[in-house]
Amino acid sequence: MPPDFDVVIVGAGAAGLSLAYHLSAPGRATPLSVALVDAPPGPLRAPPRTWCFWEPPGGDYDSCLAASWRQLRVRAADGSCTVSRLGQLRYKMLRSDAFEALVEQRLSRTAALCRIEAHVSAVRDVPSDGGEVLTQDAHGESVLVRGRLVFDSRPPSRLPPARTTLLQHFTGWFVRTERPLFDPATADLMDFRTPQPAHGLSFGYVLPLDAHTALVEYTEFSASPLDTDGYRRALYNYTGKIMNLGQLHVTAQEHGVIPMTDGHFSYRQGRSVFRIGTAGGATRPSTGYTFAAVQRQSRAIAAQLRAGRPLRMPLPYGRRARAMDAVMLRALDAGRVSGADFFSRLFRGVPVERLLRFMDGSSRLHEDLLIGLRTPVVPMLRTVVELPVRPRRERPATSASPSPISSTGHEESTP
Structure with missing residues (x-):
């Protein structure tokens, strides 16, 4: 039986929506039929999330950004500040509900693209004839969706064996203050005045929407997430004692867990089934940033398919970037570096645009070497020597699975 669609995309998170968006771009191209399969509204659909990235003004999603900033600030543990003007770049904040509305608008104008709301129970390769997505509709009836190519963007159920695995876990509050306390032109990328864990690091993250409102997050890189009370205490401490925000109103919150690992994510699940997004290795191990790599990956996939060319799956990051990330993660986890x-x-010590290229995985060799000279050389070299003999181990499934980013709409006031 021939496939129902040229392309089936499973999941409507950042990776699934981005691929659907780029496959449906206007202009001359090979006609493609595309299905985007996602859970219907309810507990299995991911709630609103926030994605951040940097690029020049005039990007594809500028019309639906929540905010953008010309400056980034990093506060050291002693309170000293480094403020960097981004020049030709902007640090951008995109909310998932606005992005989904933009993609839906484009899909509605493209007859060959459709969205299917169903619960996905399995994705499997059919070597002779593409891939299959097994689903159940709202009435519990089984529905089989076939595609010549299938791209699965669901989070991984288990992380791959690795020498080092940390989790970037966070909880953020959208806050409104009585006094104008935020600088709308400056985002606080990392504020290290927070108490530091024995292994890993913690920091505050502040994204102002205007002088009175901001997303304020407490973030850790460590082996295990905190419980709900742990995040609440950390945010009370950060907003009250460290930032001294005074009386504030919490309008919403979000929580997330992002894997930071030197394990190898296999993007290929068969001849016709591929993993994209975090499950396909798009999360940068040293920082947790994912959105920019997802854009590179989805643009490259869409360009090949729309041109009628055989797919050569693009890798989110090169070998050099992943090797440097492995060293940094191990040195951090071992406590060799603060x-x-x-x-x-x-x-x-590093020009901000060069450092952002490094964080994005697009820096050149000479830039990586210059950045390396700004790191603690002896602990890093010791880690380089140690890594080849360290075994790769699996984490237990209960602690390895990244929790979906969640958001709730409750409101509360804090002193």
């Missing part, structure tokens, strides 16, 4: 000092030193 995470707060490590990142504060980089932002203080």
Whole structure:
């Protein structure tokens, strides 16, 4: 039986929506039929999330950004600040509900693209004839969706064996203050005045929407997430004692867990089934940033398919970038370097656009070498020697699975 669609995309997170968006771009191209399969509204659909990235003004999603900033600030543990003007770049904040509305608008104008709301139970390769997505509709009836190519963007159920695995876990509050306390032109990328864990690091993250409102997050890189009370205490401490925001109103919150690992994510699940997004290796191990790599990956996939060319799956990051990430993660996890000092030193000593290229995985060899000279050389070299003999181990499934980013709409006031 021939496939129902040329392309089936499973999941409507950042990776699934981005691929659907780029496949449906206007202009001359090979006609493609595309199905985007996602859970219907309810507990299995991911709630609103926030994605951040940097690029020049005039990007594809500028019309639906929540905010953007010309300056980034990093505060060291002693309170000293490094403020960097971004020049030709902007640090951008995109909310998932606005992005989904933009993609839906484009899909509605393209007859060959459709969205299917169903629960996905399995994705499997059919070697002789593409891939299959097994689903159940709202009435519990089984529905089989076939595609010549299938791209699965669901989060991984288990992380791959790795020498080092940390989790970037966070909880953020959207806050409104009585006094105008935020600088709308400056985002606080990392504020290391927070208490630091024994292994890993912690920091505050502040994205102002205007002088009175901001997304304020407490973030850790460590082996395990905190419980709900742990995040609440950390945010009370950060907003009250460290930032001294005074009386504030919390209008919403979000929570997330992002894997930071030197394990190898296999993007290929068969001849016709591919993993994209975090499950396909798009998360940068040293920082947790994912959105920019997802855009590169989805643009490259769409360009090949729309041109009628055979797919050569693009890799989100090169070998050199992943090797440098493995060294940094191991040095951080072993306690050989102070995470707060490590990142504060980089932002203080490296031109910000060069450092952002490194964080994005697009820096050149000579730039990587110059950045390497700004790191603690002896601990890093010791880690380079140690890594080849360290075994790769699996994490237990209960702690390995990244929790979906969640958001709730409750409101509360804090002193």
